[in-house]
Amino acid sequence: MTHKVSVAPMMDCTDRHDRFFLRLISKNVMLYSEMIATKSAIHGDRKKILGFSPEEKPLALQVGGSNKKELSEVAKIAEDMGYDEININLGCPSKKVQKNMFGACLMKEPDLVSECIHSMVNSCNIPVTAKTRIGFDDIEDFNYLNMFITKMKNAGCKTFIIHARKAILKGLTPKQNLNIPKLNYKIVYKIKKENPDLEIIMNGGISKIEEIRNHLKICNGVMIGRAIYQNPYFLVDIEREIFNTKNNPTREDVAEKLIKYLEKEVKLGTKVNHIMRHAVGLYHGQVGSKKWKRYLSDNMMARDSDFQKAKHIMTIVQNNEKVNQTIA
Numbered sequence: 001m002t003h004k005v006s007v008a009p010m011m012d013c014t015d016r017h018d019r020f021f022l023r024l025i026s027k028n029v030m031l032y033s034e035m036i037a038t039k040s041a042i043h044g045d046r047k048k049i050l051g052f053s054p055e056e057k058p059l060a061l062q063v064g065g066s067n068k069k070e071l072s073e074v075a076k077i078a079e080d081m082g083y084d085e086i087n088i089n090l091g092c093p094s095k096k097v098q099k100n101m102f103g104a105c106l107m108k109e110p111d112l113v114s115e116c117i118h119s120m121v122n123s124c125n126i127p128v129t130a131k132t133r134i135g136f137d138d139i140e141d142f143n144y145l146n147m148f149i150t151k152m153k154n155a156g157c158k159t160f161i162i163h164a165r166k167a168i169l170k171g172l173t174p175k176q177n178l179n180i181p182k183l184n185y186k187i188v189y190k191i192k193k194e195n196p197d198l199e200i201i202m203n204g205g206i207s208k209i210e211e212i213r214n215h216l217k218i219c220n221g222v223m224i225g226r227a228i229y230q231n232p233y234f235l236v237d238i239e240r241e242i243f244n245t246k247n248n249p250t251r252e253d254v255a256e257k258l259i260k261y262l263e264k265e266v267k268l269g270t271k272v273n274h275i276m277r278h279a280v281g282l283y284h285g286q287v288g289s290k291k292w293k294r295y296l297s298d299n300m301m302a303r304d305s306d307f308q309k310a311k312h313i314m315t316i317v318q319n320n321e322k323v324n325q326t327i328a
């Protein structure tokens with residue numbers, strides 16, 4: 001398992017269908033679930049909420065919570081279900097999440113967080129990792145961040161994903177909190193330099209191979225969210241340039257395998273749009289992208305879309321491939 005490049009946990013995006021799709025494009029990136037609240041993991045329909053296909057691995061479960069007992073129970077469940085890692089969310093600033101005492105507001109409670117991590121580490125044998133921000137509200141201070149990280153390290157966490165902007169807990173929407181606070185990569189580099197024994201993963205605003213290479217000179221890995229969700233085939237550049245993989249799949253290969261997965265899933269009762277909505281960006285930046293998007297939105301993204309429409313999709317894919325090859 002490597003954290004060299006991972007795809008960020010994203011609510012309403014990185015569900016199991018999206019992860020299956022991304023895994024068709026990249027074998028080497030680490031994948032994360034959407035954030036799952038401890039209570040839903042414990043009391044909800046486990047297969048529906050936590051189930052995944054073995055092809056998605058290596059896969060981490062991201063959990064939201066601040067109750068030691070619940071968190072340790074979820075860590076054990078994650079291990080038993082075959083997840084490769086359990087990650088605690090210490091970075092989400094949404095109001096609902098704050099009300100339930102998880103996410104970024106936990107940056108104010110380093111002792112509570114380390115107790116939580118300690119009990120998770122003691123209840124499972126998979127790595128317990130943390131995803132946090134560099135600060136919150138008025139606090140963007142190296143000493144505070146380093147103290148927070150040191151406490152978690154002493155509790156048994158060795159891998160930290162750091163979103164290099166602070167969270168504003170009052171007054172900004174979650175979306176604004178992904179753009180407005182300024183990126184500060186230097187503070188993350190400094191954390192790595194101060195803690196060479198820790199695995200430090202950089203997150204926030206990364207969308208180019210060159211940027212990945214630069215962060216990897218200092219950090220152990222990068223985590224990328226929006227740039228991959230919007231342009232999933234960027235993963236092929238990552239495979240080729242960062243992992244030196246040869247013979248990567250074409251978009252056509254990916255579409256073909258996705259349709260096979262769709263056929264199998266539809267028989268099990270999955271809705272067509274629940275899978276195909278994640279594939280909208282497959283032709284991002286290519287000739288034919290508009291046609292692809294239009295076909296998906298006209299035929300495959302309605303609630304009652306049916307599988308028959310999927311068969312025609314390969315004609316569009318093949319036409320797109322032809323045009324793009326002529327241009328290249």
Ligand SMILES: Cc1cc2nc3c(=O)[nH]c(=O)nc-3n(C[C@H](O)[C@H](O)[C@H](O)COP(=O)(O)O)c2cc1C
Binds near residue numbers: 178
């Ligand atoms: C739609 C969306 C949903 C997100 N959901 C989560 C989440 O469930 N857990 C989490 O830790 N971060 C979540 N994030 C934050 C991302 O994991 C990531 O930290 C952030 O997008 C910055 O990385 P990027 O600039 O590469 O997108 C979400 C971001 C987006 C855009």
